[in-house]
Amino acid sequence: MTGDGDERSIRRLESRIVYRNRWMTVREDRILRPDGGEGIYGVVDKPDFALVIPVENDGFHMVEEYRYPIGRRTWNFPQGSFPDGADGVPEELARRELAEETGLRAGRLEHLGYLHCSHGTSGQGFNVFLATDLTPGPHSREPEEQDMRQRWISRKEFWALVDQGLITDDSTLAAYSLLLRHEGRVP
Structure with missing residues (x-):
């Protein structure tokens, strides 16, 4: 291959x-x-996007919002693309999305990898970043994100939310696998 x-x-x-x-x-x-x-x-x-895994105290800061195409609320890691097809540096986008959706600022941002999503219908991909040394601040969500919620979720609760069908985002689950590999939890 x-x-x-x-x-x-x-x-x-x-x-x-x-x-x-x-x-x-x-x-x-x-x-x-x-x-x-x-x-x-x-x-x-669609333009590539950045996905950020904000890790703190052996858990994650995640966001929940209503996802119109599937008709329900679900949890995922903060993620997004530059507006109106603008281009830029993936790390800059990751920092922007993290602050915009959660209000958190990352003291350290580490690139974990690049993946494709829905590669049978789209060439869109995403850069995955690990965010640590987090500092809280105000968020500035887009109009479509006005119902977004954010909270810290333990690793145990993460898997409970997957089991309950409340985390169904393939990009979030794929990014989590990159994190596990980065941490040495999987080969």
């Missing part, structure tokens, strides 16, 4: 934008398969 992007089995013949707003673009690509057959592929283009 190379993973370098040089061995393409599907080739794009043409692309058209079906929908666009300030957060995403949906496009439909006409493709050519390796067997010579043509088809279509729908792709959601």
